[in-house]
Amino acid sequence: MTAGAILWLALLVVLLGLLVVLARRISVLIARTRDLERVQRSVESIDRRLAATSDPLVAHLDEVRRHSGDPHALAQDLGPALAILEELAAETAALRVPAVLAGQEAVMIHETERAVRAAELVVHGLDALLTSRGHRDLEAHTSLKRGALNLRHAREAFARAAAEVAALRPVDLAVRPGNRFRAPIRTAQTATTVPSALFEAGDRDPDGPSEPRM
Numbered sequence: 001m002t003a004g005a006i007l008w009l010a011l012l013v014v015l016l017g018l019l020v021v022l023a024r025r026i027s028v029l030i031a032r033t034r035d036l037e038r039v040q041r042s043v044e045s046i047d048r049r050l051a052a053t054s055d056p057l058v059a060h061l062d063e064v065r066r067h068s069g070d071p072h073a074l075a076q077d078l079g080p081a082l083a084i085l086e087e088l089a090a091e092t093a094a095l096r097v098p099a100v101l102a103g104q105e106a107v108m109i110h111e112t113e114r115a116v117r118a119a120e121l122v123v124h125g126l127d128a129l130l131t132s133r134g135h136r137d138l139e140a141h142t143s144l145k146r147g148a149l150n151l152r153h154a155r156e157a158f159a160r161a162a163a164e165v166a167a168l169r170p171v172d173l174a175v176r177p178g179n180r181f182r183a184p185i186r187t188a189q190t191a192t193t194v195p196s197a198l199f200e201a202g203d204r205d206p207d208g209p210s211e212p213r214m
Helices: 003-065 071-093 099-131 137-167 170-175
Strands: none
Touching: 003 071, 003 099, 003 137, 071 099, 099 137
């Protein structure tokens, strides 16, 4: 074999090696793109359903707190709304997201669970309002106010995290550390009782100052 033939053979081997490397990188990028798009679709769906559930509930709560709404109608709507929020919290906890989005993942899990706790707090407040015959009005209205605040804030915080997830590009997974996908985070199930510790610190009511943390 001549020197020229050996040179051409070596060049061919190098080119084939480069093609293999390029094909692998393209395959990895396609896989990352598909996984990222799956996560983004899931988060967008959860965000949309969280808004569709919490926004009308908060509006109805505000009406009841201002004595212009029907608490009995709210009580009827609350059961299905709570079931949806619990479903969204479980769905969020089961997501597999890129490790680079670990911060947003933690926020989304926390806020969907916070929305569930807020709805349970509303259940507690409505029960006090409808069954106490005026003897537990302060407790009832405090619970309703805190429930409305926490629902609103959970919805807003989840939306911000969802926007950050939507802004991520496949190339970000390649150039940023921790680009592998994480397993779902397991969280404890939400308690069925509603102690005063469920009140979130730092909430501010647009209608006026909030009560001290209970």
